[in-house]
């Protein structure tokens with residue numbers, strides 16, 4: 001099996017050596033091998049700084065928005081190829097749509113926001129002159145300009161397309177060329193997406209390294225932006241690199257997260273919110289086989305409702321058909337690989353010290369259209385932790401189809417329990433009692449990047465617990481990485497450099513005008 005090519009300095013290049021084998025999540029066959037050995041990463045950085053920065057620097061925000069849109073349309077035309085590859089990583093057609101269509105949609109939203117909200121210029125003037133003297137001859141203004149740097153993105157395996165595009169869009173709009181380092185298990189999907197868009201984008205705007213990136217951070221400094229998505233452990237390691245601690249490269253981390261969903265005390269069986277909660281929990285457990293950073297890991301329910309909720313979730317999970325993507329009736333695919341399945345089993349074993357398994361067996365699952373052992377299949381697993389003071393449910397992320405039910409007795413206790421996740425990407429409150437919702441949302445906001453309120457009135461249009469929206473902030477405090485990605489034009493601003501200018505108002509006007 002040949003080595004997956006990297007796209008560097010405008011050409012597809014092959015790393016040396018054996019490479020790391022990447023297996024098909026469903027059949028276990030080797031799909032590709034990944035190696036960056038002997039690839040010249042220093043030359044790639046120089047190419048980005050020279051060619052990419054210059055090409056993007058010639059374009060205004062409006063022109064960059066048009067380039068992004070063209071890339072999205074190119075992907076749209078060939079998205080079936082990406083679905084087919086995603087199936088090899090265990091993704092069903094609807095899982096692949098979350099990644100592929102989600103990524104394309106994100107780029108289109110950014111393009112549209114930029115067209116409507118950014119000037120036909122290469123800089124953004126944030127404010128009118130702020131008088132700094134009594135005579136009106138001296139004032140200040142803030143300007144956002146493109147750094148003399150690059151954007152390096154390091155992505156998790158679970159969203160090879162969306163994860164890349166949601167970082168590429170704001171960086172490109174800001175005028176920064178990007179070097180993508182996809183996660184090894186799904187690098188072949190990200191690389192294929194780059195194949196599709198590379199020629200549509202300005203030269204040097206995108207490069208991709210498949211494999212490790214030794215020495216890359218040594219080349220980065222204060223003008224560069226590093227966007228990381230992955231585990232908290234890797235985030236902690238990268239964050240301590242001198243590129244960040246000494247040279248102040250910008251570092252945005254999206255890490256793992258013990259996201260919660262809360263069922264309100266009013267949402268008893270028979271109320272629409274009870275059904276909405278149960279549906280959402282099962283969706284979050286099964287979409288992408290639960291390999292979503294935003295999936296619900298902790299499901300808080302009133303103590304008097306926990307038996308009813310457990311029964312409702314069990315009934316739904318018993319309808320889930322695990323199997324090969326594309327096989328008739330399959331509703332949940334495989335994990336990305338056997339190593340990931342072992343990680344999830346180990347996490348479930350830790351959780352089991354504090355929780356009982358209500359549904360599923362971590363060692364056994366009926367599988368349609370594939371071999372349960374050769375493919376990375378796992379049953380959905382619902383756990384229940386009646387002792388909410390045990391640390392495991394609040395600390396252990398099983399990055400698969402796994403959620404834990406936890407009872408609460410009152411809203412004060414609930415807010416404390418939510419906080420024990422130590423910072424999450426997203427949370428949701430499912431209730432039609434507005435006082436309860438208000439108490440919980442305001443009590444939990446500081447621990448969350450995004451909170452969804454779900455009830456009978458908004459359900460039909462709701463985008464759901466687990467779906468980050470490009471218009472809204474994605475990221476979370478504390479354990480979730482402390483970053484903010486997306487968020488509409490906020491994300492573009494985060495890639496630009498803000499400078500306060502002082503001088504005479506007319507002089508400042510001249511500096512900031514287009515001509």
Ligand code: NAP
Pocket residue numbers: 154155156157158159181182183184185211212213229230231232233234235237238253254255256257292293397399425480481
């Ligand atoms: P991971 O093991 O931390 O890897 C993430 C990325 O970091 C991969 O591209 C990996 O490359 C790379 N990496 C690892 N060590 C590195 C180093 N020393 N220098 C440079 N790059 C390095 O995470 P994962 O297993 O891919 O993803 C699962 C985790 O990501 C879960 O915990 C999940 O919660 C989290 N996640 C968070 C979000 C979010 O938006 N917050 C989204 C998705 C996933 P290799 O693959 O080549 O090792």
